[in-house]
Amino acid sequence: MIRLAVRVRREDADVVLAELLALAPSGVEEADLEGGKIVEYAVYGAPGELPELPDVEAAVGGALVEVTTSEVADDWADRWRQFHQPIVVGDSLYVRPPWEPERDDLMDLVIDPGQAFGTGAHHTTRLCLELLVAEPVPDVPGVMDLGCGSGVLAIAAAKLGWSPVAGVDHELESVRATAENAEANGVEVAVDRFDLIRGGPAPTAPLVLANLLRPLLLCVARAGFAGGEPPRTLIASGLLTHEAYEIAAAFAPHGLHETDRRTSAEWAALVLRRT
Known part of the structure; x- marks a missing residue:
């Protein structure tokens, strides 16, 4: 090999x-x-x-x-299997690869890392999951996952009671992986291809999850959101800690302002709310 x-x-x-x-x-x-x-x-x-x-x-x-x-x-x-270990998020969510057993005391989320880019253990994904778990589910609980990858964030949202849940990704393999992982977890996630760099305004929902690197987050901030309607809440991850203020400032013209921040190692995640 x-x-x-x-x-x-x-x-x-x-x-x-x-x-x-x-x-x-x-x-x-x-x-x-x-x-x-x-x-x-x-x-x-x-x-x-x-x-x-x-x-x-x-x-x-x-x-x-x-x-x-x-x-x-x-x-x-x-x-390779040993590299992908299960994680517990917020004392309630258990994210695991399929070869690890379920835990009866936690909400189970199984993600096959062979299909896309991991099970959620990376700092950026974990920070986003922590903020998602802490987010109260509102009366209109729609979610859009921008750059859904293996689907871990979208599937977690569906497991936590958000609906409808949708996701987009530029890569066809990620679209397939999200659809397959959603089916394996018994939840509905509408997933489609979308190019955040060239596709224009980003798809939106009351809650948008954006675990993206700085250049893509800046693309989203410049292009805005479909219909000119920003989300009520944006959880942005994928950031190095020194990039967080720049990203918060980039979304401020959309009426989205930082209300929470979490860090892990050199990474940061933000909660931006519409005011």
């Missing part, structure tokens, strides 16, 4: 990931390096199954920091 790893600057990560997924649609492994300044994407395969190195270098373009290939030990599948 061969591991092909690509390291890029964080500010280019979303664009690079979209290009890499076109070459390796089964998904990639993601890790933060150098305090979050560099992102490493890795794909695995037998010799001859991985994308050609010139294609990878062309896809990454000027964002490229380093490309490496290495052999992976035969027990890589077991070690």
Whole structure:
């Protein structure tokens, strides 16, 4: 088994990931390096199954920091499973991969990390989940998950009683993964493709979840929301702590102002409410 790893600057990560997924649609492994300044994407395969190195270098373009290939030990599948551990959020929600058993004392959410980008253990996803769990479900509890990935946030919202719940993602593989994971959890999530960079105003709902990197959040802030109607509440994650004030300021023209902030390691998540 061969591991092909690509390291890029964080500010280019979303664009690079979209290009890499076109070459390796089964998904990639993601890790933060150098305090979050560099992102490493890795794909695995037998010799001859991985994308050609010139294609990878062309896809990454000027964002490229380093490309490496290495052999992976035969027990890589077991070690990969050990990397994806279950988490407990807010003493109420249990997010686990399918090979871990349920817990009777917690609300169960099972996510297959083989389909997209993890089960929710990354700081950014966990912060967003913590803020979602703490959010009271209102009388009109619609949710839109921008950049839904594996669907963990949208599915958690549905489990917590929000409805209707929808999600969008630029990658077809993420759309499929969200739909499959929602079905596996017995909840309804309407999911579709949408390009947050080029698609214009973002789809919206009373609550919008946006676990996105800074460049995409700024794209959403510039483009606004469909129908000119911003959400009542926006939970924005995917931010380095020093980026939080910039993102809060970017959404202020939409009447959305920071009411809560949580941090974990070098990451931050915000709650922005319409005033």
